[in-house]
Every structure is written in C-alpha cells, then in structure tokens.
Amino acid sequence: MQAPMTREAFEAALKDKGRLYHIHHPFHQAMYQGKCTPEQIQGWVANRYYYQINIPMKDAAIMANCPDIHTRRQWIQRILDHDGHESLGETLGGIEAWLALGEAVGLSREEIIDQRHVLPGVRFAVDAYVNFARRASWQQAACSSLTELFAPEIHQSRLDTWPQHYTWIDQAGLTYFRQRLSQARRDVNHGLEVTLDFFDTAEKQQQALEILQFKLDILWSMLDAMSMAYEYKRPPFHTVTDEQVYHRGLQL
Numbered sequence: 001m002q003a004p005m006t007r008e009a010f011e012a013a014l015k016d017k018g019r020l021y022h023i024h025h026p027f028h029q030a031m032y033q034g035k036c037t038p039e040q041i042q043g044w045v046a047n048r049y050y051y052q053i054n055i056p057m058k059d060a061a062i063m064a065n066c067p068d069i070h071t072r073r074q075w076i077q078r079i080l081d082h083d084g085h086e087s088l089g090e091t092l093g094g095i096e097a098w099l100a101l102g103e104a105v106g107l108s109r110e111e112i113i114d115q116r117h118v119l120p121g122v123r124f125a126v127d128a129y130v131n132f133a134r135r136a137s138w139q140q141a142a143c144s145s146l147t148e149l150f151a152p153e154i155h156q157s158r159l160d161t162w163p164q165h166y167t168w169i170d171q172a173g174l175t176y177f178r179q180r181l182s183q184a185r186r187d188v189n190h191g192l193e194v195t196l197d198f199f200d201t202a203e204k205q206q207q208a209l210e211i212l213q214f215k216l217d218i219l220w221s222m223l224d225a226m227s228m229a230y231e232y233k234r235p236p237f238h239t240v241t242d243e244q245v246y247h248r249g250l251q252l
C-alpha cells in the first residue's frame with residue numbers, strides 16, 4: 001500500500017493546482033489587460049451572478065450533510081456573507097454587492113435577477129457544483145471549495161486593473177471584490193484544515209486532488225461558455241436566431 005503524503009506535501013499538492021485556476025483563462029487574461037468591451041464585462045457579471053446566488057445554496061447543502069455542530073457553527077458564516085445579515089454591520093451581503101457591481105457596469109437589477117443573460121453552459125457548470133455538494137460527504141464538498149485558495153489573487157487583480165482600464169465603471173461597484181479578500185482567506189483556512197484532516201490515506205489524497213480538479217473544470221467551463229458567446233460571438237442558437245431563447249432554470 002502506498003504511503004500517504006505528509007500534511008505539508010499534501011497541502012503543497014493542493015496548492016499546485018493553482019496552475020490551472022481560471023485566472024489563466026484567456027477571457028480573464030483579456031479582462032486584466034483592459035481588452036474587454038463593455039458588453040463582455042456585462043456578460044461576465046450577469047453570468048457570474050448565477051454562481052453568486054448558488055454559493056449559499058451549495059453551503060446550505062454542505063451544512064445539511066454535516067452532523068458536526070462545531071463545523072456548522074463556522075460554516076454558516078459563509079451563508080451570511082453572501083445573503084447578508086444584521087450582524088455584518090456595514091458589510092454588504094455578497095449577492096447585494098454583486099448586484100451593485102452589475103449596476104456599476106451598466107446592467108439593470110431586473111435583467112440580472114431574471115437571469116436572461118445566463119448561458120446554458122454556465123448554468124450547467126454551476127448546477128454541477130451544487131449537485132456535487134448535495135451528493136458528496138461534507139468533507140468532500142468542503143474540499144471542492146478550495147479553489148478559494150487562489151481567489152484572493154483574482155479579486156485583487158480586478159481591484160488593481162479595472163479602475164485603470166475601465167474608467168466607465170463606477171469604482172464604488174467594486175466593493176464585492178474588496179470584501180471577498182478577507183472573507184476568502186478565512187474560509188479557505190477552515191476548508192484546508194478539514195481537507196488535510198479528512199483525506200489521510202494516499203487514496204483519499206488522490207481523491208481530494210481529483211475533487212479540486214472537478215471544481216477547476218467548473219470554473220474554466222463557465223468562462224469557455226462566456227468566450228463562445230461574447231468573444232467568438234457564437235452564443236447558443238446563433239445560427240438560428242439573435243434572441244436569447246435559452247431557459248432560465250426549471251422550477252420543478
């Protein structure tokens with residue numbers, strides 16, 4: 001039987017996955033180089049809204065599968081961060097902050113909330129994440145959140161480059177990215193502890209790396225769908241119609 005990696009080597013192997021983070025996707029690279037059109041930025045914000053609103057449902061699914069009171073007491077903070085709560089004081093709930101970002105880039109709240117711009121490929125990728133969290137053990141689902149190891153850098157790159165490249169965007173709208181810097185660091189410390197404790201055999205460690213890859217695939221696939229629509233001008237059904245005919249989520 002193969003010996004497990006040491007805790008340090010396992011952590012390093014997880015962090016090495018950062019090479020495949022969506023910060024390296026051409027859509028994001030163009031964004032940081034100031035090459036995105038207003039339509040592309042708007043498309044990205046409208047589509048990412050679907051990710052934002054599903055994160056608290058994903059976290060609620062993790063909590064529903066978690067019998068440990070101590071973990072739940074900590075995990076619930078993630079839901080409050082996104083949904084907003086009086087205890088957060090001046091801090092805006094993440095979903096509300098994302099809507100403010102949407103307005104800052106020229107979208108109406110209505111067109112964000114009704115999901116008319118959400119591409120099917122983005123929807124399927126995000127849904128795969130939520131469904132995974134429903135089916136997996138809470139430790140496996142916690143592991144899938146570890147892309148947040150790499151998220152502070154991506155939020156910072158928006159704060160560093162947007163004001164200079166996209167002067168048409170009201171800077172007050174960037175609050176979401178500022179708030180996530182500290183929230184992501186706190187979340188990931190907890191997620192990492194859970195992962196390093198739970199995945200304690202060579203086999204389990206490989207599974208953890210595969211779970212993290214699954215999540216990296218989700219993030220990359222979302223941007224692939226956005227590239228097709230907003231960069232290559234090939235949104236779904238473009239050979240047939242100019243209308244955004246795609247469904248807005250089935251309420252079953």
Ligand SMILES: O=C(O)c1cc(C(=O)O)c2c(n1)C(=O)C(=O)c1cc(C(=O)O)[nH]c1-2
Binds near residue numbers: 148150219
């Ligand atoms: O803007 C980004 O590129 C980005 C990436 C990720 C991520 O790596 O999953 C998250 C976020 N943002 C984010 O804002 C966020 O709240 C968040 C929660 C989670 C998660 O998996 O629980 N990921 C992310």
